[in-house]
Amino acid sequence: MGGVGPRSYTSPLMAHDGHAGEAFRGRSVVSAEDFTKDEILALLDAARHYDRYQDDGPSFSGIEPSLQGRVLGLLFFEPSTRTRLSFESAMLRLGGKVLGFADAKISSFSKGETLVDTIRVVEGYCDAVVLRHPREGAARLAAEVASIPVLNGGDGSNQHPTQTFLDLYTIRQAAGTLDGLKVGFMGDLRYGRTVHSLTTALLHFDVDLKFIGPENLSLPKDLRDHLESQGRLGAEAESLADVGDLDVLYVTRIQQERFPDPMDYQRVRNAYRVDREALAPFGPELKILHPLPRVNEVATEVDDLPGALYFQQSRNGVTVRMALLDLILGGQAGGSVS
Amino acid sequence: MSQPRDFRLTDGTVIDHLPVGTAARALELLGLPREGPITVGINIPSPSQGRKDIVRVEGLFLEKPELDRLALLGKHLTVTIVHEGTISEKTVLDVPERLIGILTCRNPTCVTNAEEVQTVFFKQEGYPYRFKCEYCERITEPGEAL
Numbered sequence: 001m002g003g004v005g006p007r008s009y010t011s012p013l014m015a016h017d018g019h020a021g022e023a024f025r026g027r028s029v030v031s032a033e034d035f036t037k038d039e040i041l042a043l044l045d046a047a048r049h050y051d052r053y054q055d056d057g058p059s060f061s062g063i064e065p066s067l068q069g070r071v072l073g074l075l076f077f078e079p080s081t082r083t084r085l086s087f088e089s090a091m092l093r094l095g096g097k098v099l100g101f102a103d104a105k106i107s108s109f110s111k112g113e114t115l116v117d118t119i120r121v122v123e124g125y126c127d128a129v130v131l132r133h134p135r136e137g138a139a140r141l142a143a144e145v146a147s148i149p150v151l152n153g154g155d156g157s158n159q160h161p162t163q164t165f166l167d168l169y170t171i172r173q174a175a176g177t178l179d180g181l182k183v184g185f186m187g188d189l190r191y192g193r194t195v196h197s198l199t200t201a202l203l204h205f206d207v208d209l210k211f212i213g214p215e216n217l218s219l220p221k222d223l224r225d226h227l228e229s230q231g232r233l234g235a236e237a238e239s240l241a242d243v244g245d246l247d248v249l250y251v252t253r254i255q256q257e258r259f260p261d262p263m264d265y266q267r268v269r270n271a272y273r274v275d276r277e278a279l280a281p282f283g284p285e286l287k288i289l290h291p292l293p294r295v296n297e298v299a300t301e302v303d304d305l306p307g308a309l310y311f312q313q314s315r316n317g318v319t320v321r322m323a324l325l326d327l328i329l330g331g332q333a334g335g336s337v338s
Numbered sequence: 339m340s341q342p343r344d345f346r347l348t349d350g351t352v353i354d355h356l357p358v359g360t361a362a363r364a365l366e367l368l369g370l371p372r373e374g375p376i377t378v379g380i381n382i383p384s385p386s387q388g389r390k391d392i393v394r395v396e397g398l399f400l401e402k403p404e405l406d407r408l409a410l411l412g413k414h415l416t417v418t419i420v421h422e423g424t425i426s427e428k429t430v431l432d433v434p435e436r437l438i439g440i441l442t443c444r445n446p447t448c449v450t451n452a453e454e455v456q457t458v459f460f461k462q463e464g465y466p467y468r469f470k471c472e473y474c475e476r477i478t479e480p481g482e483a484l
Protein backbone atom coordinates (compact mmCIF):
# COMPACT_ATOMS: atom_id res chain seq x y z
CA MET A 1 0.00 0.00 0.00
CA GLY A 2 1.27 3.45 -0.83
CA GLY A 3 1.13 5.14 2.56
CA VAL A 4 1.31 8.90 2.84
CA GLY A 5 4.19 10.20 4.94
CA PRO A 6 6.43 8.34 7.33
CA ARG A 7 4.90 5.81 9.69
CA SER A 8 6.78 4.64 12.69
CA TYR A 9 3.99 2.66 14.23
CA THR A 10 4.83 -0.79 15.54
CA SER A 11 1.94 -3.15 15.86
CA PRO A 12 1.24 -4.31 19.40
CA LEU A 13 0.19 -7.54 17.81
CA MET A 14 3.46 -8.22 16.02
CA ALA A 15 5.32 -7.63 19.25
CA HIS A 16 3.08 -10.09 21.02
CA ASP A 17 2.45 -12.93 18.65
CA GLY A 18 3.14 -12.34 14.99
CA HIS A 19 2.02 -15.77 13.84
CA ALA A 20 -1.46 -15.63 15.30
CA GLY A 21 -1.95 -12.12 13.93
CA GLU A 22 -0.75 -13.18 10.51
CA ALA A 23 -3.42 -15.85 10.58
CA PHE A 24 -6.06 -13.19 10.01
CA ARG A 25 -4.68 -11.65 6.84
CA GLY A 26 -6.96 -12.27 3.88
CA ARG A 27 -9.04 -14.65 5.93
CA SER A 28 -12.81 -14.91 6.11
CA VAL A 29 -14.54 -14.81 9.48
CA VAL A 30 -17.50 -17.16 9.39
CA SER A 31 -17.61 -18.62 12.90
CA ALA A 32 -15.68 -17.93 16.09
CA GLU A 33 -15.11 -21.68 16.25
CA ASP A 34 -12.84 -21.45 13.21
CA PHE A 35 -10.27 -19.61 15.36
CA THR A 36 -7.83 -21.04 17.88
CA LYS A 37 -7.42 -19.68 21.37
CA ASP A 38 -4.13 -18.02 20.36
CA GLU A 39 -5.74 -16.37 17.38
CA ILE A 40 -8.61 -15.05 19.47
CA LEU A 41 -6.18 -13.71 22.08
CA ALA A 42 -4.10 -12.09 19.36
CA LEU A 43 -7.21 -10.31 18.08
CA LEU A 44 -8.17 -9.15 21.57
CA ASP A 45 -4.62 -7.91 22.20
CA ALA A 46 -4.57 -6.05 18.91
CA ALA A 47 -7.95 -4.48 19.64
CA ARG A 48 -6.56 -2.63 22.68
CA HIS A 49 -4.71 -0.33 20.32
CA TYR A 50 -7.98 0.78 18.72
CA ASP A 51 -9.59 1.62 22.03
CA ARG A 52 -8.10 5.06 21.54
CA TYR A 53 -10.82 5.91 19.09
CA GLN A 54 -13.18 5.94 22.07
CA ASP A 55 -10.98 8.36 24.00
CA ASP A 56 -9.84 10.63 21.22
CA GLY A 57 -13.19 11.23 19.64
CA PRO A 58 -13.57 12.62 16.17
CA SER A 59 -9.93 13.63 15.73
CA PHE A 60 -8.91 9.95 15.43
CA SER A 61 -5.50 10.91 16.78
CA GLY A 62 -3.38 7.93 17.53
CA ILE A 63 -5.06 5.77 14.92
CA GLU A 64 -3.46 5.63 11.52
CA PRO A 65 -5.85 5.73 8.56
CA SER A 66 -4.35 2.42 7.57
CA LEU A 67 -7.18 1.32 5.30
CA GLN A 68 -7.14 4.44 3.13
CA GLY A 69 -8.19 3.54 -0.38
CA ARG A 70 -9.77 0.30 0.75
CA VAL A 71 -13.45 -0.45 0.24
CA LEU A 72 -15.65 -2.60 2.46
CA GLY A 73 -18.88 -3.98 1.00
CA LEU A 74 -21.84 -4.17 3.37
CA LEU A 75 -24.33 -6.70 2.05
CA PHE A 76 -27.28 -6.70 4.40
CA PHE A 77 -29.95 -9.02 3.03
CA GLU A 78 -31.90 -8.36 6.21
CA PRO A 79 -31.71 -5.25 8.34
CA SER A 80 -29.36 -5.10 11.31
CA THR A 81 -28.69 -1.49 12.01
CA ARG A 82 -26.23 -1.94 14.86
CA THR A 83 -24.01 -4.45 13.11
CA ARG A 84 -23.98 -2.44 9.91
CA LEU A 85 -23.28 0.90 11.56
CA SER A 86 -20.52 -0.45 13.75
CA PHE A 87 -18.74 -2.07 10.79
CA GLU A 88 -19.21 1.14 8.86
CA SER A 89 -17.86 3.21 11.73
CA ALA A 90 -14.86 0.89 12.08
CA MET A 91 -14.01 1.13 8.38
CA LEU A 92 -14.43 4.92 8.24
CA ARG A 93 -12.30 5.42 11.34
CA LEU A 94 -9.50 3.50 9.63
CA GLY A 95 -9.71 5.79 6.61
CA GLY A 96 -11.51 3.32 4.38
CA LYS A 97 -14.80 3.58 2.54
CA VAL A 98 -17.96 1.51 2.49
CA LEU A 99 -20.60 0.66 -0.07
CA GLY A 100 -23.55 -1.67 -0.06
CA PHE A 101 -27.17 -1.98 0.89
CA ALA A 102 -28.98 -2.05 4.20
CA ASP A 103 -31.96 -4.18 3.26
CA ALA A 104 -32.31 -6.53 0.30
CA LYS A 105 -35.93 -5.41 -0.18
CA ILE A 106 -34.78 -2.09 -1.52
CA SER A 107 -31.87 -3.50 -3.48
CA SER A 108 -32.02 -4.86 -7.00
CA PHE A 109 -29.67 -7.62 -5.84
CA SER A 110 -32.55 -9.47 -4.29
CA LYS A 111 -34.47 -9.79 -7.54
CA GLY A 112 -34.05 -13.49 -8.06
CA GLU A 113 -30.27 -13.41 -8.17
CA THR A 114 -28.58 -16.14 -6.19
CA LEU A 115 -26.31 -15.28 -3.30
CA VAL A 116 -23.42 -16.90 -5.12
CA ASP A 117 -23.90 -14.63 -8.15
CA THR A 118 -24.27 -11.54 -5.96
CA ILE A 119 -20.98 -12.36 -4.21
CA ARG A 120 -19.19 -12.90 -7.53
CA VAL A 121 -20.36 -9.51 -8.75
CA VAL A 122 -19.70 -7.58 -5.56
CA GLU A 123 -16.23 -8.99 -5.03
CA GLY A 124 -15.21 -6.92 -8.03
CA TYR A 125 -16.27 -3.75 -6.22
CA CYS A 126 -14.54 -4.08 -2.87
CA ASP A 127 -11.69 -5.55 -0.82
CA ALA A 128 -13.82 -7.42 1.71
CA VAL A 129 -17.51 -7.87 2.42
CA VAL A 130 -19.64 -8.05 5.51
CA LEU A 131 -22.60 -10.33 4.90
CA ARG A 132 -25.82 -10.42 6.85
CA HIS A 133 -28.25 -12.99 5.51
CA PRO A 134 -31.43 -14.69 6.78
CA ARG A 135 -30.26 -18.19 5.81
CA GLU A 136 -28.03 -20.27 8.04
CA GLY A 137 -24.78 -21.13 6.27
CA ALA A 138 -24.92 -18.16 3.88
CA ALA A 139 -21.59 -16.79 5.11
CA ARG A 140 -19.84 -20.17 4.82
CA LEU A 141 -21.06 -20.50 1.26
CA ALA A 142 -20.11 -16.92 0.39
CA ALA A 143 -16.63 -17.42 1.85
CA GLU A 144 -16.17 -20.52 -0.29
CA VAL A 145 -17.01 -18.78 -3.54
CA ALA A 146 -15.52 -15.34 -2.88
CA SER A 147 -11.95 -14.41 -3.75
CA ILE A 148 -12.01 -11.71 -1.05
CA PRO A 149 -12.55 -12.12 2.71
CA VAL A 150 -16.14 -12.50 3.87
CA LEU A 151 -17.05 -11.38 7.38
CA ASN A 152 -20.17 -12.95 8.79
CA GLY A 153 -22.47 -10.29 10.19
CA GLY A 154 -25.03 -12.92 11.15
CA ASP A 155 -26.39 -15.87 9.14
CA GLY A 156 -29.94 -16.57 10.25
CA SER A 157 -29.91 -18.01 13.73
CA ASN A 158 -26.48 -19.57 13.27
CA GLN A 159 -23.32 -17.50 13.87
CA HIS A 160 -22.34 -13.93 14.56
CA PRO A 161 -18.62 -14.18 15.28
CA THR A 162 -17.82 -10.50 15.71
CA GLN A 163 -20.42 -10.35 18.49
CA THR A 164 -18.57 -13.18 20.23
CA PHE A 165 -15.22 -11.41 19.82
CA LEU A 166 -16.55 -8.15 21.23
CA ASP A 167 -18.20 -10.00 24.13
CA LEU A 168 -14.87 -11.65 24.98
CA TYR A 169 -13.10 -8.33 24.64
CA THR A 170 -15.56 -6.63 26.97
CA ILE A 171 -15.29 -9.29 29.65
CA ARG A 172 -11.51 -9.27 29.48
CA GLN A 173 -11.35 -5.48 29.52
CA ALA A 174 -13.56 -5.28 32.60
CA ALA A 175 -12.23 -8.26 34.55
CA GLY A 176 -8.62 -8.05 33.37
CA THR A 177 -8.65 -11.71 32.40
CA LEU A 178 -10.74 -14.46 30.89
CA ASP A 179 -9.53 -17.10 33.32
CA GLY A 180 -10.88 -17.91 36.76
CA LEU A 181 -14.23 -16.23 36.16
CA LYS A 182 -17.75 -17.37 36.96
CA VAL A 183 -19.92 -16.42 33.99
CA GLY A 184 -23.70 -16.76 34.11
CA PHE A 185 -25.94 -16.68 31.05
CA MET A 186 -29.54 -15.67 31.66
CA GLY A 187 -32.65 -15.60 29.46
CA ASP A 188 -33.18 -17.49 26.24
CA LEU A 189 -30.57 -20.23 26.46
CA ARG A 190 -32.21 -22.32 23.76
CA TYR A 191 -32.44 -19.96 20.81
CA GLY A 192 -30.01 -17.22 21.80
CA ARG A 193 -27.11 -17.63 19.41
CA THR A 194 -24.96 -15.15 21.32
CA VAL A 195 -25.20 -17.50 24.29
CA HIS A 196 -24.16 -20.53 22.24
CA SER A 197 -21.23 -18.86 20.50
CA LEU A 198 -19.87 -17.16 23.59
CA THR A 199 -20.26 -20.32 25.68
CA THR A 200 -18.32 -22.28 23.09
CA ALA A 201 -15.60 -19.63 22.87
CA LEU A 202 -15.28 -19.53 26.68
CA LEU A 203 -14.44 -23.25 26.65
CA HIS A 204 -10.93 -22.09 25.65
CA PHE A 205 -10.61 -20.52 29.09
CA ASP A 206 -10.80 -21.54 32.72
CA VAL A 207 -14.34 -20.26 33.17
CA ASP A 208 -17.12 -21.63 35.34
CA LEU A 209 -20.19 -21.59 33.07
CA LYS A 210 -23.61 -21.19 34.67
CA PHE A 211 -27.06 -20.98 33.13
CA ILE A 212 -30.24 -19.32 34.33
CA GLY A 213 -33.46 -19.59 32.37
CA PRO A 214 -36.97 -21.01 32.15
CA GLU A 215 -37.22 -24.73 31.54
CA ASN A 216 -38.68 -24.41 28.05
CA LEU A 217 -35.76 -22.22 26.99
CA SER A 218 -32.98 -24.33 28.49
CA LEU A 219 -29.78 -25.15 26.58
CA PRO A 220 -30.20 -27.08 23.32
CA LYS A 221 -29.35 -30.77 23.70
CA ASP A 222 -26.26 -30.74 21.47
CA LEU A 223 -24.61 -27.87 23.33
CA ARG A 224 -25.59 -29.33 26.69
CA ASP A 225 -24.13 -32.72 25.74
CA HIS A 226 -20.98 -31.03 24.49
CA LEU A 227 -20.50 -29.10 27.74
CA GLU A 228 -21.22 -32.17 29.79
CA SER A 229 -18.75 -34.34 27.86
CA GLN A 230 -16.07 -31.72 28.54
CA GLY A 231 -17.03 -31.58 32.22
CA ARG A 232 -17.87 -27.89 31.75
CA LEU A 233 -21.59 -27.77 32.47
CA GLY A 234 -21.84 -25.68 35.62
CA ALA A 235 -24.85 -24.77 37.72
CA GLU A 236 -28.21 -24.62 35.98
CA ALA A 237 -30.99 -22.72 37.72
CA GLU A 238 -34.40 -21.33 36.95
CA SER A 239 -33.79 -18.33 39.16
CA LEU A 240 -30.90 -15.90 39.44
CA ALA A 241 -31.15 -16.24 43.22
CA ASP A 242 -30.22 -19.94 43.02
CA VAL A 243 -27.12 -19.80 40.87
CA GLY A 244 -24.49 -18.88 43.45
CA ASP A 245 -21.53 -16.56 42.92
CA LEU A 246 -21.05 -14.73 39.63
CA ASP A 247 -18.40 -12.41 38.22
CA VAL A 248 -20.21 -11.81 34.94
CA LEU A 249 -23.91 -11.94 34.11
CA TYR A 250 -24.76 -12.11 30.41
CA VAL A 251 -28.44 -11.27 29.92
CA THR A 252 -30.34 -12.03 26.71
CA ARG A 253 -33.78 -11.17 25.51
CA ILE A 254 -36.64 -13.63 25.79
CA GLN A 255 -38.74 -13.32 22.67
CA GLN A 256 -42.49 -13.37 22.82
CA GLU A 257 -42.84 -15.71 19.84
CA ARG A 258 -41.35 -18.53 21.93
CA PHE A 259 -44.51 -18.51 24.04
CA PRO A 260 -47.84 -19.47 22.47
CA ASP A 261 -49.63 -18.22 25.59
CA PRO A 262 -49.15 -14.47 26.23
CA MET A 263 -49.74 -15.01 29.96
CA ASP A 264 -46.80 -17.42 30.12
CA TYR A 265 -44.69 -14.88 28.32
CA GLN A 266 -45.59 -12.12 30.78
CA ARG A 267 -44.75 -14.33 33.73
CA VAL A 268 -41.39 -15.41 32.32
CA ARG A 269 -40.52 -11.91 31.20
CA ASN A 270 -41.01 -10.58 34.68
CA ALA A 271 -39.17 -13.48 36.30
CA TYR A 272 -36.04 -12.85 34.21
CA ARG A 273 -35.93 -9.11 34.57
CA VAL A 274 -32.80 -7.74 36.18
CA ASP A 275 -33.14 -4.76 38.50
CA ARG A 276 -31.12 -3.36 41.39
CA GLU A 277 -32.90 -5.54 43.91
CA ALA A 278 -32.19 -8.76 42.00
CA LEU A 279 -28.54 -7.77 41.62
CA ALA A 280 -27.95 -6.65 45.20
CA PRO A 281 -26.77 -10.06 46.50
CA PHE A 282 -23.95 -10.15 43.92
CA GLY A 283 -22.30 -6.95 45.07
CA PRO A 284 -20.99 -4.04 43.03
CA GLU A 285 -18.29 -6.07 41.27
CA LEU A 286 -20.73 -8.00 39.08
CA LYS A 287 -20.29 -7.21 35.39
CA ILE A 288 -23.54 -7.08 33.43
CA LEU A 289 -23.52 -7.62 29.67
CA HIS A 290 -26.33 -7.65 27.14
CA PRO A 291 -26.01 -7.85 23.33
CA LEU A 292 -28.71 -5.13 22.93
CA PRO A 293 -31.28 -4.12 22.00
CA ARG A 294 -32.96 -4.70 25.34
CA VAL A 295 -36.68 -4.54 25.86
CA ASN A 296 -37.12 -4.66 29.60
CA GLU A 297 -34.77 -7.48 30.65
CA VAL A 298 -32.45 -4.97 32.27
CA ALA A 299 -34.14 -2.17 34.17
CA THR A 300 -32.85 1.30 33.32
CA GLU A 301 -32.05 1.82 37.02
CA VAL A 302 -29.23 -0.70 36.48
CA ASP A 303 -27.55 1.54 33.90
CA ASP A 304 -25.84 3.63 36.58
CA LEU A 305 -24.23 0.67 38.34
CA PRO A 306 -20.46 0.47 37.81
CA GLY A 307 -20.86 -3.06 36.44
CA ALA A 308 -23.41 -2.14 33.76
CA LEU A 309 -21.24 -2.70 30.71
CA TYR A 310 -23.71 -3.08 27.85
CA PHE A 311 -23.20 0.33 26.30
CA GLN A 312 -19.44 -0.05 26.67
CA GLN A 313 -19.87 -3.49 25.08
CA SER A 314 -21.65 -1.89 22.15
CA ARG A 315 -18.82 0.68 21.70
CA ASN A 316 -16.33 -2.16 21.88
CA GLY A 317 -18.03 -3.54 18.80
CA VAL A 318 -16.35 -0.76 16.81
CA THR A 319 -12.98 -1.31 18.51
CA VAL A 320 -12.91 -5.03 17.83
CA ARG A 321 -14.18 -4.64 14.27
CA MET A 322 -11.47 -2.04 13.60
CA ALA A 323 -8.84 -4.52 14.75
CA LEU A 324 -10.36 -7.31 12.71
CA LEU A 325 -10.62 -5.27 9.52
CA ASP A 326 -7.08 -3.97 9.94
CA LEU A 327 -5.70 -7.46 10.50
CA ILE A 328 -7.63 -8.99 7.61
CA LEU A 329 -6.94 -6.24 5.10
CA GLY A 330 -3.31 -5.99 6.13
CA GLY A 331 -3.32 -2.51 7.57
CA GLN A 332 -1.35 -1.44 10.64
CA ALA A 333 -1.87 -4.33 12.95
CA GLY A 334 -1.22 -6.73 10.10
CA GLY A 335 2.26 -5.21 9.96
CA SER A 336 2.35 -4.49 6.24
CA VAL A 337 2.95 -0.76 6.63
CA SER A 338 6.57 0.17 6.08
CA MET B 339 -21.64 -67.82 2.21
CA SER B 340 -24.20 -70.52 1.47
CA GLN B 341 -27.38 -69.46 -0.21
CA PRO B 342 -30.70 -71.26 0.06
CA ARG B 343 -31.50 -72.76 -3.34
CA ASP B 344 -34.49 -70.50 -4.05
CA PHE B 345 -32.54 -67.32 -3.40
CA ARG B 346 -29.41 -68.15 -5.35
CA LEU B 347 -28.08 -65.24 -7.38
CA THR B 348 -26.30 -65.68 -10.68
CA ASP B 349 -25.02 -62.15 -11.12
CA GLY B 350 -25.97 -59.52 -8.62
CA THR B 351 -25.61 -58.09 -5.13
CA VAL B 352 -26.48 -59.22 -1.63
CA ILE B 353 -26.99 -56.52 0.99
CA ASP B 354 -26.70 -58.19 4.35
CA HIS B 355 -26.82 -57.26 8.04
CA LEU B 356 -29.43 -54.57 7.52
CA PRO B 357 -31.04 -53.61 10.84
CA VAL B 358 -34.50 -55.11 11.16
CA GLY B 359 -37.07 -52.89 9.47
CA THR B 360 -34.71 -51.24 6.99
CA ALA B 361 -35.07 -53.62 4.02
CA ALA B 362 -37.88 -51.57 2.50
CA ARG B 363 -35.86 -48.36 2.94
CA ALA B 364 -32.89 -50.02 1.23
CA LEU B 365 -35.03 -50.93 -1.78
CA GLU B 366 -36.35 -47.40 -1.89
CA LEU B 367 -32.86 -45.91 -1.80
CA LEU B 368 -31.77 -48.12 -4.68
CA GLY B 369 -34.82 -47.24 -6.74
CA LEU B 370 -36.10 -50.82 -6.64
CA PRO B 371 -37.90 -52.86 -7.78
CA ARG B 372 -36.81 -52.78 -11.38
CA GLU B 373 -36.21 -55.62 -13.80
CA GLY B 374 -34.85 -58.86 -12.40
CA PRO B 375 -35.68 -60.96 -9.36
CA ILE B 376 -35.34 -59.52 -5.85
CA THR B 377 -35.59 -61.48 -2.64
CA VAL B 378 -36.07 -59.77 0.66
CA GLY B 379 -35.58 -61.40 4.05
CA ILE B 380 -37.04 -59.75 7.12
CA ASN B 381 -36.39 -60.74 10.74
CA ILE B 382 -33.82 -63.34 9.72
CA PRO B 383 -31.98 -64.89 12.70
CA SER B 384 -28.38 -63.70 12.84
CA PRO B 385 -25.63 -64.82 15.20
CA SER B 386 -24.12 -61.33 15.36
CA GLN B 387 -27.26 -59.18 15.42
CA GLY B 388 -30.01 -61.39 16.80
CA ARG B 389 -32.26 -60.49 13.88
CA LYS B 390 -31.51 -58.80 10.59
CA ASP B 391 -32.90 -57.93 7.20
CA ILE B 392 -31.29 -59.03 3.95
CA VAL B 393 -31.84 -58.07 0.32
CA ARG B 394 -30.65 -59.95 -2.77
CA VAL B 395 -30.97 -58.31 -6.17
CA GLU B 396 -30.20 -60.02 -9.44
CA GLY B 397 -28.44 -57.81 -11.98
CA LEU B 398 -27.62 -55.02 -9.53
CA PHE B 399 -24.13 -53.60 -9.12
CA LEU B 400 -23.71 -50.55 -6.95
CA GLU B 401 -21.60 -47.45 -7.42
CA LYS B 402 -19.87 -45.52 -4.64
CA PRO B 403 -22.62 -42.92 -4.02
CA GLU B 404 -25.25 -45.67 -3.67
CA LEU B 405 -22.98 -47.57 -1.27
CA ASP B 406 -22.42 -44.40 0.78
CA ARG B 407 -26.18 -43.95 1.03
CA LEU B 408 -26.80 -47.56 1.99
CA ALA B 409 -24.09 -47.47 4.65
CA LEU B 410 -26.17 -44.94 6.57
CA LEU B 411 -28.90 -47.49 7.23
CA GLY B 412 -26.92 -49.39 9.86
CA LYS B 413 -23.61 -50.41 11.32
CA HIS B 414 -21.37 -52.92 9.52
CA LEU B 415 -23.65 -53.61 6.57
CA THR B 416 -22.06 -56.04 4.15
CA VAL B 417 -22.36 -55.96 0.40
CA THR B 418 -21.51 -59.14 -1.51
CA ILE B 419 -21.10 -59.18 -5.26
CA VAL B 420 -21.90 -62.45 -6.99
CA HIS B 421 -20.62 -63.32 -10.46
CA GLU B 422 -21.66 -66.48 -12.25
CA GLY B 423 -23.03 -67.94 -9.04
CA THR B 424 -19.91 -67.41 -6.94
CA ILE B 425 -18.93 -64.65 -4.55
CA SER B 426 -16.43 -62.32 -6.19
CA GLU B 427 -16.24 -59.59 -3.58
CA LYS B 428 -17.49 -58.95 -0.06
CA THR B 429 -17.20 -55.56 1.63
CA VAL B 430 -18.19 -54.24 5.01
CA LEU B 431 -19.60 -50.78 4.34
CA ASP B 432 -17.98 -47.83 6.02
CA VAL B 433 -19.62 -44.47 6.60
CA PRO B 434 -17.32 -41.73 5.34
CA GLU B 435 -16.33 -38.92 7.71
CA ARG B 436 -17.60 -36.44 5.15
CA LEU B 437 -20.74 -36.94 3.05
CA ILE B 438 -20.80 -34.82 -0.06
CA GLY B 439 -24.05 -34.37 -1.96
CA ILE B 440 -25.75 -37.32 -0.27
CA LEU B 441 -27.94 -35.90 2.47
CA THR B 442 -30.42 -33.09 2.22
CA CYS B 443 -30.35 -30.60 5.09
CA ARG B 444 -33.58 -30.76 7.09
CA ASN B 445 -33.24 -27.18 8.24
CA PRO B 446 -35.64 -25.32 5.94
CA THR B 447 -33.72 -22.06 6.31
CA CYS B 448 -30.33 -23.64 5.53
CA VAL B 449 -28.63 -21.93 2.61
CA THR B 450 -28.25 -25.32 0.87
CA ASN B 451 -32.04 -25.40 0.45
CA ALA B 452 -32.01 -22.10 -1.42
CA GLU B 453 -28.84 -22.09 -3.49
CA GLU B 454 -27.48 -24.61 -5.94
CA VAL B 455 -24.76 -26.06 -3.78
CA GLN B 456 -23.72 -29.59 -2.90
CA THR B 457 -24.42 -30.42 0.71
CA VAL B 458 -21.51 -31.36 2.95
CA PHE B 459 -22.07 -33.22 6.21
CA PHE B 460 -19.55 -34.24 8.86
CA LYS B 461 -20.05 -37.46 10.80
CA GLN B 462 -20.37 -36.96 14.55
CA GLU B 463 -19.21 -39.34 17.26
CA GLY B 464 -21.27 -42.40 18.11
CA TYR B 465 -24.11 -44.48 16.76
CA PRO B 466 -26.93 -44.03 15.63
CA TYR B 467 -25.14 -41.91 13.07
CA ARG B 468 -25.53 -38.16 13.29
CA PHE B 469 -24.20 -35.58 10.87
CA LYS B 470 -23.47 -31.88 11.09
CA CYS B 471 -24.29 -29.68 8.11
CA GLU B 472 -21.17 -27.76 7.08
CA TYR B 473 -23.28 -24.71 6.28
CA CYS B 474 -26.00 -24.24 8.89
CA GLU B 475 -24.15 -26.38 11.50
CA ARG B 476 -27.33 -28.19 12.50
CA ILE B 477 -27.17 -31.85 13.44
CA THR B 478 -29.23 -34.23 11.39
CA GLU B 479 -29.92 -37.95 11.46
CA PRO B 480 -29.68 -39.74 8.15
CA GLY B 481 -33.10 -41.36 8.57
CA GLU B 482 -34.68 -37.97 8.10
CA ALA B 483 -32.26 -36.57 5.55
CA LEU B 484 -31.56 -39.35 3.06
Ligand SMILES: [Zn+2]
Pocket residue numbers: 137443444445448449450471472473474475476
Ligand atom coordinates in the same frame (compact mmCIF):
# COMPACT_ATOMS: atom_id res chain seq x y z
ZN1 LIG C 1 -27.82 -27.11 6.70
